[in-house]
Amino acid sequence: MSRTKVTQIVRKLSDRQANVSNQVMSSVRHEDLDKTTDDGFTVKDTLQMWAHELRSHHRDLIIARGRLINDNPHYYVPHFVRQANEEFGRFIGELSALSDDDLQRTVPPDGRTIAQIAEHVLATLDRYIVQQVKGAAHPTS
Numbered sequence: 001m002s003r004t005k006v007t008q009i010v011r012k013l014s015d016r017q018a019n020v021s022n023q024v025m026s027s028v029r030h031e032d033l034d035k036t037t038d039d040g041f042t043v044k045d046t047l048q049m050w051a052h053e054l055r056s057h058h059r060d061l062i063i064a065r066g067r068l069i070n071d072n073p074h075y076y077v078p079h080f081v082r083q084a085n086e087e088f089g090r091f092i093g094e095l096s097a098l099s100d101d102d103l104q105r106t107v108p109p110d111g112r113t114i115a116q117i118a119e120h121v122l123a124t125l126d127r128y129i130v131q132q133v134k135g136a137a138h139p140t141s
Contacts, residue, residue: 020050021096058086091121 024047033044041049065078095118103115112120 018096021093025097 028043028047033042033047035043037043037046039046062082069076095114098114103118104113106113107117
């Protein structure tokens, strides 16, 4: 089963989301939230609509995927991948809201820096998840 086009769309969406996030984080401050946009909404309303738009279309995709396979979309491998991607999105969202200086700050209660937490996630992705799952699903012995 080819996933090339899906991967391209995911990359394009991720890049666009990162670009928008960077522009918003670098140009909008708390005192700007009550200002009015050209559409007549406040900046805060527009940012909330951004989150709602993603949440709404996320639900559309869950329903569509379930209908495509004629199955409950909550109890099979893509469900767990979706959950991991949702949590990854939350993780990246929190990370993207920080400054470079924040990366080296120690975080209670375990005393790790934000950079160490990110490195741990990278190591888990690089050296644990796939190896464990594939090893169990396709043992070589």
